[in-house]
Amino acid sequence: MNERAAPVEPLTLELVGAMHSVATRLEDALDPLGLSLAKFGALSKLVAAGEPLPLSALAERLACVRSNITQLVDRLEADQLVVRVQDPSDRRSVRAELTAQGRALHTEGLRALEAAERDLLDRLSAPQQDDLLRLLRLLRERA
Amino acid sequence: MNERAAPVEPLTLELVGAMHSVATRLEDALDPLGLSLAKFGALSKLVAAGEPLPLSALAERLACVRSNITQLVDRLEADQLVVRVQDPSDRRSVRAELTAQGRALHTEGLRALEAAERDLLDRLSAPQQDDLLRLLRLLRERA
DNA sequence: TAAGATTGAGATCTCAATCTTG
DNA sequence: CAAGATTGAGATCTCAATCTTA
Numbered sequence: 507m508n509e510r511a512a513p514v515e516p517l518t519l520e521l522v523g524a525m526h527s528v529a530t531r532l533e534d535a536l537d538p539l540g541l542s543l544a545k546f547g548a549l550s551k552l553v554a555a556g557e558p559l560p561l562s563a564l565a566e567r568l569a570c571v572r573s574n575i576t577q578l579v580d581r582l583e584a585d586q587l588v589v590r591v592q593d594p595s596d597r598r599s600v601r602a603e604l605t606a607q608g609r610a611l612h613t614e615g616l617r618a619l620e621a622a623e624r625d626l627l628d629r630l631s632a633p634q635q636d637d638l639l640r641l642l643r644l645l646r647e648r649a
Numbered sequence: 650m651n652e653r654a655a656p657v658e659p660l661t662l663e664l665v666g667a668m669h670s671v672a673t674r675l676e677d678a679l680d681p682l683g684l685s686l687a688k689f690g691a692l693s694k695l696v697a698a699g700e701p702l703p704l705s706a707l708a709e710r711l712a713c714v715r716s717n718i719t720q721l722v723d724r725l726e727a728d729q730l731v732v733r734v735q736d737p738s739d740r741r742s743v744r745a746e747l748t749a750q751g752r753a754l755h756t757e758g759l760r761a762l763e764a765a766e767r768d769l770l771d772r773l774s775a776p777q778q779d780d781l782l783r784l785l786r787l788l789r790e791r792a
Numbered sequence: 793t794a795a796g797a798t799t800g801a802g803a804t805c806t807c808a809a810t811c812t813t814g
Numbered sequence: 815c816a817a818g819a820t821t822g823a824g825a826t827c828t829c830a831a832t833c834t835t836a
Contacts (some may be wrong), residue, residue: 514761518766519693522686523783525668525710532661543665544826554782562796569669569706574827576798581825599833615749616659622659629787638784639660640665644772649814689806705818717805719820724803741813742820 528626535622540585541615549587549604549612558591558603587611608619671769678765683728684758691721692730692747692755701734701746746782 533543541549551567552559559567563573578601582588587608593599604612627635676686684692694710695702702710708718725731728744730751736742747755770778 509731515779516766517688518671518762518769519780521785522668522672522675523712524789525664525671527789528661529668532665544827547662548663560796561685569666569827571828573829574796577826578796582721596796596836600797613776619661620660626661626788630784634784634787635660637780639663641773641777641784642664643779645769646667646670685803703818713804714806715819716807716821720804739814739818743819 524549526620529625532619532622533548535618536615539611539618541611541618544578545546545582545585545587545613546612547621548602549608551616552588552602552604553609558601560599560601562584562599564602582608673770675762675765676762679758682754682757682761684761685752687721688725688728688730689755689758689762691718691725691745692751692758694729695731695745696755697746701742701744703736703742705742707745725751 561575565572587603591601704718708715731745
């Protein structure tokens with residue numbers, strides 16, 4: 507029994523707080539490269555796809571709305587990391603294509619993130635790391 | 650051995666993705682009340698403190714910069730959930746004080762969050778929930 | 793009309809610079 | 815000068831409305 511007042515903070519706020527802390531650490535790791543998590547995420551999806559992606563597809567894979575991608579690609583284009591290319595078969599569609607520079611920076615970002623990841627996860631044993639990933643995926647895969 | 654290309658996505662991006670998904674779910678739960686996670690977080694810290702807090706203290710407890718709190722309190726004040734009060738003993742200091750309306754809405758928000766929390770965590774057994782919290786705290790408590 | 797993309801308004805956050813008070 | 819708060823600029827995100835093309 508605990509005599510003190512009941513916790514005012516729901517469990518989920520702890521979740522959000524911890525995740526915010528992790529995200530901040532990762533942003534800091536990417537910052538020296540001029541990258542943000544948002545930008546790296548987009549580059550990452552483009553590399554994974556292996557080909558230019560329509561902005562709608564990018565929005566779907568990054569779990570955000572289309573208008574967000576319009577602006578994100580604006581900034582990526584200003585950084586010369588991607589270019590917009592027209593789709594001749596459907597003139598409504600615009601695809602984002604990686605530049606050589608974008609591909610190279612993604613590789614650097616990957617290294618930086620993996621270093622930050624080792625720093626972060628070194629606290630946890632290998633089985634703990636597996637557990638964490640499994641639990642988070644359970645939360646995510648909810649309808 | 651896996652013949653396919655190595656995963657392009659670092660483990661940490663999975664973490665960020667899961668975080669984003671959870672945060673979105675919680676935002677949705679608060680939305681009908683006209684609350685956001687940011688606003689609820691501030692109300693929650695004020696309720697926990699039991700007294701008006703200087704904006705600096707609020708910034709510290711919410712792990713963000715002061716200028717963020719200035720604007721957040723602007724919006725909370727516009728919603729009539731808090732008021733700014735002057736500190737007679739130090740005229741530099743401004744404290745945020747809950748209104749009755751702010752206190753009431755915090756209670757409603759708490760209920761909404763706890764419902765969303767049950768929805769989210771129902772997937773996990775009680776020991777799994779404990780594990781998740783423990784693991785996240787380990788990640789957070791890093792220097 | 794549907795779909796793809798963009799625009800405009802606004803919420804949330806950061807940083808750098810500034811202003812007042814200590 | 816330090817500290818507390820604010821302001822201004824800009825990044826990131828959402829929603830509603832709009833424009834073009836299918």
